[in-house]
Amino acid sequence: MSRPRLSPWRDGVLGSVAQTSVDVETGDEDQDQPPDAVKAEFEFEDDSARGDGPAVDERWEPPTVDPPTIEVTPQPEVIPHQIIAVAAAKGGVGKTTVATNLAVGLARQAPLSVVLIDADVQFGDVAMALSLTPGRALPDVVTAAAAGDALVLKAYLTPHSDGYYVVCGAESPADGDRVTGEQLGHLIRQLAVIFRFVIIDTAPGLGEHALAALEAATDAVFLCDMSVPGARGLRKELAVLATIGILPPARHVVLNFADRVSGLSVKDVEATIGVPVDVAVPRSSLVTLSTNRGIPLLQNRKKNPASAALTELVRRFDPSASLKRGRLHRRVVVA
Numbered sequence: 001m002s003r004p005r006l007s008p009w010r011d012g013v014l015g016s017v018a019q020t021s022v023d024v025e026t027g028d029e030d031q032d033q034p035p036d037a038v039k040a041e042f043e044f045e046d047d048s049a050r051g052d053g054p055a056v057d058e059r060w061e062p063p064t065v066d067p068p069t070i071e072v073t074p075q076p077e078v079i080p081h082q083i084i085a086v087a088a089a090k091g092g093v094g095k096t097t098v099a100t101n102l103a104v105g106l107a108r109q110a111p112l113s114v115v116l117i118d119a120d121v122q123f124g125d126v127a128m129a130l131s132l133t134p135g136r137a138l139p140d141v142v143t144a145a146a147a148g149d150a151l152v153l154k155a156y157l158t159p160h161s162d163g164y165y166v167v168c169g170a171e172s173p174a175d176g177d178r179v180t181g182e183q184l185g186h187l188i189r190q191l192a193v194i195f196r197f198v199i200i201d202t203a204p205g206l207g208e209h210a211l212a213a214l215e216a217a218t219d220a221v222f223l224c225d226m227s228v229p230g231a232r233g234l235r236k237e238l239a240v241l242a243t244i245g246i247l248p249p250a251r252h253v254v255l256n257f258a259d260r261v262s263g264l265s266v267k268d269v270e271a272t273i274g275v276p277v278d279v280a281v282p283r284s285s286l287v288t289l290s291t292n293r294g295i296p297l298l299q300n301r302k303k304n305p306a307s308a309a310l311t312e313l314v315r316r317f318d319p320s321a322s323l324k325r326g327r328l329h330r331r332v333v334v335a
């Protein structure tokens with residue numbers, strides 16, 4: 001089994017980033033500030049910044065012109081899709097918990113339109129978190145037969161009784177290690193043609209597969225816990241992604257294991273990350289229990305603070321939600 005690899009083009013890009021903007025080795029404070037591009041993208045929306053637009057000259061009247069005849073050719077229906085990469089700099093901060101609960105929550109809105117990929121190729125545990133026994137796993141799903149044929153691909157997915165599909169992780173780390181970032185990227189693009197929501201659970205850090213997922217993603221859910229290393233790790237991750245230009249268009253920052261005993265406040269974490277926190281999931285033994293039972297928290301529909309926070313995250317992807325995306329940043333409070 002080899003170590004996680006970066007493809008040559010990635011290696012080059014990340015290598016140069018480490019020298020120019022983020023010294024990951026030394027963790028130098030001055031070099032790893034989020035670039036302005038990151039800060040600007042995450043700013044709270046400010047109504048006062050918006051002008052009233054140019055004044056309308058009421059005397060002006062549109063010229064009267066006969067409209068030309070236009071022949072309308074029927075266009076093939078384009079299915080809107082969202083590719084959601086769940087990522088974090090550190091391990092064990094709740095990526096799989098969030099990814100599996102997103103699948104459950106989004107499948108409730110859009111049954112049979114959600115697929116979850118376990119892209120933690122070596123040690124993925126999505127199948128365990130969902131009590132699934134896959135017939136086929138990630139290495140099968142990227143073989144030539146499925147990569148070239150959507151019907152074969154769909155037959156290789158593992159259905160969950162709650163109305164969504166899963167690409168489970170490899171049986172062994174050695175099998176998983178044979179899947180390349182390019183193959184994963186191709187799989188994501190294939191599934192985005194078939195499904196409304198493609199959710200990707202990733203391994204910690206910015207390995208080849210996490211980068212492939214983030215590059216294809218329309219949305220990223222970034223996680224950190226309530227610790228200084230967790231927050232610093234996320235700040236560096238955002239800075240690297242902004243520098244190499246693959247920050248997904250929409251970002252959602254989740255503070256997991258939120259509590260009042262860590263010695264840090266949400267404001268402290270936000271100050272360290274450099275961007276606002278969107279959702280705080282409280283530390284709860286119910287979450288641990290749900291993982292150990294292989295039943296995501298949102299599957300049992302019982303009300304508790306952790307479920308409420310995960311539901312709030314799901315609502316950020318709900319196209320029918322009345323709140324505009326840009327207005328979703330509100331100061332998060334830890335109960």
Ligand SMILES: Nc1ncnc2c1ncn2[C@@H]1O[C@H](COP(=O)(O)OP(=O)(O)OP(=O)(O)O)[C@@H](O)[C@H]1O
Pocket residue numbers: 088090091092093094095096097098120202203204256257258281282283284285287288289290291292306
């Ligand atoms: N809010 C929470 N409260 C209590 N336990 C939690 C919470 N979130 C996650 N956990 C537990 O923490 C453990 C790690 O969570 P999870 O596997 O989702 O993290 P991960 O980021 O996917 O880890 P890895 O990097 O190893 O893939 C699990 O046992 C899970 O039940």
Ligand SMILES: [Mg+2]
Pocket residue numbers: 095096097120124125201202
């Ligand atoms: Mg995981």
